[in-house]
Amino acid sequence: MVAYRHLGRSGLKITEITYGNWLTHGSQVENDTAKACVRAALDVGITSFDTADVYANTKAESVLGEALKGERRQSLEIFTKVFWPTGPGGANDMGLSRKHIMESIDGSLQRLQTDYVDLYQAHRWDHATPIEETMQAFADIVHAGKAHYIGVSEWTADQIRQGHALAQELRIPFVSNQPQYSALWRVIESDVVPTSEELGLSQIVWSPVAQGVLTGKYQPGQPAPAGSRGTDQKGGARMIGRFLENREVLERVQRLLPVAHELGLTMAQLAVAWVLQNTNVAAAIIGASRPEQVAENVKASGVEIPAELMARIDEVLGDSVVTDPAETAKNSPSR
Numbered sequence: 001m002v003a004y005r006h007l008g009r010s011g012l013k014i015t016e017i018t019y020g021n022w023l024t025h026g027s028q029v030e031n032d033t034a035k036a037c038v039r040a041a042l043d044v045g046i047t048s049f050d051t052a053d054v055y056a057n058t059k060a061e062s063v064l065g066e067a068l069k070g071e072r073r074q075s076l077e078i079f080t081k082v083f084w085p086t087g088p089g090g091a092n093d094m095g096l097s098r099k100h101i102m103e104s105i106d107g108s109l110q111r112l113q114t115d116y117v118d119l120y121q122a123h124r125w126d127h128a129t130p131i132e133e134t135m136q137a138f139a140d141i142v143h144a145g146k147a148h149y150i151g152v153s154e155w156t157a158d159q160i161r162q163g164h165a166l167a168q169e170l171r172i173p174f175v176s177n178q179p180q181y182s183a184l185w186r187v188i189e190s191d192v193v194p195t196s197e198e199l200g201l202s203q204i205v206w207s208p209v210a211q212g213v214l215t216g217k218y219q220p221g222q223p224a225p226a227g228s229r230g231t232d233q234k235g236g237a238r239m240i241g242r243f244l245e246n247r248e249v250l251e252r253v254q255r256l257l258p259v260a261h262e263l264g265l266t267m268a269q270l271a272v273a274w275v276l277q278n279t280n281v282a283a284a285i286i287g288a289s290r291p292e293q294v295a296e297n298v299k300a301s302g303v304e305i306p307a308e309l310m311a312r313i314d315e316v317l318g319d320s321v322v323t324d325p326a327e328t329a330k331n332s333p334s335r
Contacts, residue, residue, distance in 0.1 A: 001045035002301045005282045008175035009200035012118065012149060014077050016276055017298050018048040018204060020285035021060045031063055033289070038067035040291035044298045048077040050178075050204065050285050052123055053108050054084035061111035069113055076118075079204070080108045081153060081178075083123030096126035096134040105146050120147035121178060125159050125332040135163060139170040151176035151204070154331040157191035164199045174201065176282065179328065181205035182214060183274045183313060184249065184320065187327040193280045202282035205275050209286075211240040213253060214271035218243075220250040249320045256316055259309055265300070268293075272300035277310065 004013040019041040021034065038049070051064050061080060068076060082104040085094040092099050105120065120141060126134060138150045150172055152163060160177060167174035177196055179188045181203065188203065196203065209215055218224060224244065243249050253267075260270040275284045286297045305313075314321075 002298055006202070007119070007149065007204075007282050008173075008196075008202045010149060010173055010175045012077070012175065014048040014204075014283050015046050015301075016281075016283050017046055017272070017301050018050050018079075018283040018285045019046050019294065020050040020206065020287050021064055022052070022055050022206070022287060031066075033291075034063050035067040036291045037288045037294055038064065040288070040294040041298075042071070044295055046294070046298065047075060048079070048283060050079040050206075051112075052081035052084070052121075053086050053104055053111075054081070054123065058086055058107065058111060061108055065111050065113040073114060078112060078114060078117050079119040079121060079151070080112065080117050081121040081123035082108070083126065083153075096122055096129045096137075098133055098137040101134065101137040101141070105141050109146060116145055117147050119149045119151050119176065121151040121153050121176070122155070122163075123153050125152075125155050127332065127334050131159075131162050132166060135166040135170060135172075139167075139172045142172045149173045149175045151178060151201075153178035154180070154328055155192075156325070156328050157195040160192065160195055160199065160201065164201070176202050176204050178204045178206060178285075180207050181275055181278075181281070182208050182210040183271060183317060184210045184214065184243065184253075184322065186321055186323050187325050189278075189323065191325045192328065193278070197280050203278070203280050204283045204285060205281055206285045208275040208284040209268050209271040210243055213240065213243040213249070214256070214267060216253055216257060216267040218250055218253075220247045220254070246320070252317050252320050256313065259312055259316070262309065263303070263305065265303065266296060268297055269300040269303070270305075272297055273303035273305055274310075274313065276300065276303070277305055 002015040002017050005016045007014050049064060051061050053061060082101055083096055087093045141147050155177055164174050181188055260267050272284050275281055288294045
């Protein structure tokens with residue numbers, strides 16, 4: 001079964017393998033398959049589920065809400081996010097203004113078929129809205145009982161520090177950041193992680209298998225396998241493009257196979273286990289287009305990778321790893 005970790009310095013425990021439905025529910029896979037994946041997650045002990053209102057333009061939340069219908073709510077940890085455009089994309093359909101946040105939380109709760117979410121996250125930093133307005137809106141949501149904890153996604157270390165200071169003043173639990181993190185994408189390690197450790201925040205990381213690149217299924221010089229994310233024209237191919245266009249990255253990833261074999265893991269399991277070696281990571285988010293993927297990836301829970309093998313992974317990947325902390329700031333549009 002999946003192990004639990006505390007989220008930041010809070011008392012909330014979440015499963016270190018968390019199920020997420022970005023690019024799948026309401027988009028890449030049919031609803032029946034999506035529900036089967038959620039069922040598979042529950043069957044292996046996953047109780048933490050991550051989504052966002054923007055995924056499939058609100059459809060992903062609806063699918064997740066329907067899939068979890070009938071489950072004991074107190075036994076689940078449900079996360080969602082706000083920032084990106086939803087609806088017809090009007091002037092106030094995006095961002096972290098009070099108007100958009102207050103309207104978005106109600107829409108998310110309705111779609112998720114719940115009275116509250118355990119974690120409500122700012123999906124990006126909003127350059128167009130004062131941070132004081134954003135954090136006050138989050139505080140009102142927490143005080144109204146619509147969210148238990150507050151988090152952010154892809155904020156820089158300085159932005160996290162600003163948000164944390166206001167959360168302290170407003171007496172609301174700001175506990176997490178949700179960044180991209182994998183053995184190939186380590187931009188949080190130099191600034192975001194040390195700041196988070198100081199302030200008592202955890203990372204809930206997305207794309208631990210680098211959108212599938214670290215599974216090893218993308219062969220150098222070969223077209224992306226049929227049905228893979230590399231062929232998904234609804235968003236997946238765009239996200240994975242920077243890796244697939246780099247032959248050296250794909251060649252280096254293939255050289256990780258002996259490390260996985262030595263540990264008795266698949267390449268995907270190795271990738272997920274790798275991010276969980278970072279003690280500031282509370283959970284790795286996995287997605288799935290088939291139920292069996294959930295059962296396989298969850299085997300990364302509880303794996304300890306010896307120091308010598310962690311060093312070998314670093315040696316194999318070499319300078320193919322992205323480490324520049326400036327990459328985080330690029331993820332929040334200036335509008």
